[in-house]
Amino acid sequence: MRRIAFLWVGLAIACAALGAAAAFETRASRLQAIKSVGIVSAIGEEMSLTQAGLTGLGNTGQSVSISAWGLDEMIVQQATRLLSGRFRVEAVSYRRAAFAAIRDSAVAPVNLLRSDPFKELVRSDVTPQGLDAYIVITRAKSKLGNGRNVDGVGFAEYRTLFANYGLIHALYEVRVIDGKTFDVIEKRAAAPLDNTGTMRIAGPSGQIDDTFDGQASSERLRAAIAELVTRSLPVTLGDMHLIDGQ
Missing domain, CATH: 1.20.5 (Single alpha-helices involved in coiled-coils or other helix-helix interfaces)
Known part of the structure; x- marks a missing residue:
């Protein structure tokens, strides 16, 4: 037996x-088999401001508009440069707010059995239709400190008995959606860039010093967030085998 x-x-x-x-x-x-692609990006219209740790337990998260940063436009431009060596990248139109409104990540293990919520949006909200595939870049979610959820672009202050830490994050996930069947061919959340900081988060992030004040008007904050994206996007697309030579 x-x-x-x-x-x-x-x-x-x-x-x-x-x-x-x-x-x-x-x-x-x-x-x-994919020859033509369109790129959808919907992660950068707002930035969350989060307090966590000993003094953040009772605080509610806030958010501010960063639409003036043009972060999604920058992401589309960078993705176009990276992908154009292999695919014919065509400009597409879409309702960014509709994609950004979906906050529950289908990449998370708990959601693997659910129908991906972005499939129907690509079918109904993206023009032109008929491309071989659509690359959809949207917010991802992670845990911070005492278990508080953070997602997308944000600035977090984490307090302990002995020190305060500042953390910026640009959490996103990438899907390749078939342009004919609208099946999700591949999907992946952007991984951390390194694990050397005091605070760790499951996605592109970086610890910052106390010269940042967390205000959306800060040019240094905008530049730091943009750097997280520009450093991580080639790695993520390479991990998905979307870039030649990866």
Whole structure:
């Protein structure tokens, strides 16, 4: 009986491995077939201001408009440069507010069995239709400190008994959505750039000194957020095998 049990376990593992290999082959072949893409970006219209740690337990999060920063326009421009070596990138129109309004990340494990909420938006809100695929870049979510959720672009102040820390973040995820079937071919959340800071977060972020005041008008803050995106986007697209040579 023990030998039979081991055989069944071995067979299950082998079947799982074959299924994973087949899924990877299918995903790779579908990516290979893509010639034309459109890029949608909806992460940068507002910035959250968060307090966490010992003195932040009772505070509610705030947000301020940063639409004047043109962060989404910058993301589209950078993604176009990165992807144009492999794909024909065409300009698309879409309601950015509709994409930004979806706050529950379908990349999170708890949501893997749900229908991806961006599929229908690409079908109904993006023009022109008919491209091979659409690259959709939207906010991602992470935990900070005492368990408070943060998402998208933000500035967080984390207080302990002995020190205060400032953290900026630009959390986003990228989907490749088939332009004919609207299936999600690939999706990935941008990973942390490094893990050397005192505070760690699951996405592009950086610890900053107390010369930042957290105000949306700060040019240094805008530049620091933009740097997080420009450093992380090539890595994320490379991890998704969307850039030649990656």
